Amino acid sequence: MTENKNKNGVLYFLNPNKKFRSDSFGLTARFLDILPKEEVGKIFNNQYMENKNSLAHLEFHKPVLLNEVVSLLAPQANERLIDATVGTGGHLLALFEKTAGRLKALAIDKNSRSLKLAQLRLSRFAKNIVFVREDFANLKTVARRAGFLEVEMILFDLGVASWQFQDENLGLSFAKDAPLDMRLSEKGSKTAFVVVNNYNRADLERVIREYGEEKEYKKIADFIIRARPIYSTKELADVVTKAKKETFPKKIHPATKVFQAIRIEVNEELSALEEGLKAALEILATGGRLAVISYHSLEDRIVKRLFLTKKREGGFLLLTKKPLQPTPQEVYINPSSRSAKLRVIKKLT
Numbered sequence: 257m258t259e260n261k262n263k264n265g266v267l268y269f270l271n272p273n274k275k276f277r278s279d280s281f282g283l284t285a286r287f288l289d290i291l292p293k294e295e296v297g298k299i300f301n302n303q304y305m306e307n308k309n310s311l312a313h314l315e316f317h318k319p320v321l322l323n324e325v326v327s328l329l330a331p332q333a334n335e336r337l338i339d340a341t342v343g344t345g346g347h348l349l350a351l352f353e354k355t356a357g358r359l360k361a362l363a364i365d366k367n368s369r370s371l372k373l374a375q376l377r378l379s380r381f382a383k384n385i386v387f388v389r390e391d392f393a394n395l396k397t398v399a400r401r402a403g404f405l406e407v408e409m410i411l412f413d414l415g416v417a418s419w420q421f422q423d424e425n426l427g428l429s430f431a432k433d434a435p436l437d438m439r440l441s442e443k444g445s446k447t448a449f450v451v452v453n454n455y456n457r458a459d460l461e462r463v464i465r466e467y468g469e470e471k472e473y474k475k476i477a478d479f480i481i482r483a484r485p486i487y488s489t490k491e492l493a494d495v496v497t498k499a500k501k502e503t504f505p506k507k508i509h510p511a512t513k514v515f516q517a518i519r520i521e522v523n524e525e526l527s528a529l530e531e532g533l534k535a536a537l538e539i540l541a542t543g544g545r546l547a548v549i550s551y552h553s554l555e556d557r558i559v560k561r562l563f564l565t566k567k568r569e570g571g572f573l574l575l576t577k578k579p580l581q582p583t584p585q586e587v588y589i590n591p592s593s594r595s596a597k598l599r600v601i602k603k604l605t
């Protein structure tokens with residue numbers, strides 16, 4: 257990471273080992289260029305003051321299936337849209353660019369850092385965007401309050417942004433040792449520590465079986481219970497690795513599915529998705545398009561089932577008969593896109 261100043265004397269950082277592209281996929285260089293160092297510091301707890309190398313994670317989340325989302329949502333000038341998971345704003349930026357900024361948007365995220373980053377990144381379109389920190393489970397209320405009922409486009413890009421996985425404060429990854437938290441919103445009352453240490457055996461088994469789809473849920477729950485108290489992500493990853501000693505496939509870390517399961521439980525991700533999608537289908541205008549990108553089969557099943565039900569009931573058209581998936585080129589550039597599935601539905605009446 258090297259420290260530079262732009263022509264206005266603003267401090268910014270570049271990783272000399274990375275090439276930066278100038279399109280919406282890789283705005284890192286341009287984005288950091290426009291950020292005053294105080295803003296970077298505020299967002300990342302002034303970590304850069306102590307260690308500039310820690311800014312490596314400022315390479316923002318690459319928006320997944322970007323061209324597909326833009327072409328299927330097909331934004332037209334003066335339309336309105338809700339981005340229910342604005343993240344660091346990659347998709348929303350591309351949709352604004354497509355219409356030369358002639359959209360009105362409601363941008364929602366339950367994570368305050370995501371929202372701050374999106375606000376900075378989208379600052380040139382700020383007068384057309386209302387930013388709200390909320391859970392999309394409350395989409396209808398948020399949309400009503402912001403005056404965004406009857407909208408032409410709604411986007412859900414589910415899950416977690418790549419920088420959130422690397423954020424030690426969130427404790428989402430076994431790759432970094434961190435306290436067991438996993439809440440995407442500081443407002444959430446349940447942490448991963450509670451699930452891991454306080455859940456009874458039946459509940460812990462249920463979480464690992466249903467949300468991790470782990471065949472060995474009983475053995476894993478047993479190892480966790482016997483190792484209590486467990487304080488950190490690394491301790492948890494080690495316990496799960498021991499439980500799965502002989503059977504885990506070499507390709508993925510043995511704790512991957514258990515971490516996913518606990519994150520889903522902590523953030524109540526699946527019930528939020530059901531609520532959010534139902535609200536979205538209600539508040540779409542006639543002719544409106546709803547796009548959802550999911551990253552695992554539990555999410556995709558919910559989207560698929562709800563879209564098929566709506567189609568059968570009538571008044572909706574599936575714009576993706578089969579879900580769209582990233583091309584091998586996209587997966588090569590952005591490996592974390594590999595499990596993505598995009599489904600889009602249009603409201604006809």
Ligand SMILES: C[S@@+](CC[C@H](N)C(=O)[O-])C[C@H]1O[C@@H](n2cnc3c(N)ncnc32)[C@H](O)[C@@H]1O
Pocket residue numbers: 317318319320340341342343344345346347348364365366367370390391392393413414415416417440528
């Ligand atoms: C994959 S990222 C979105 C990336 C974004 N499309 C972009 O281009 O930068 C998912 C975002 O959804 C947010 N999120 C996850 N669950 C949410 C929920 N229930 N309500 C609101 N935001 C949520 C996360 O905090 C994260 O910022």
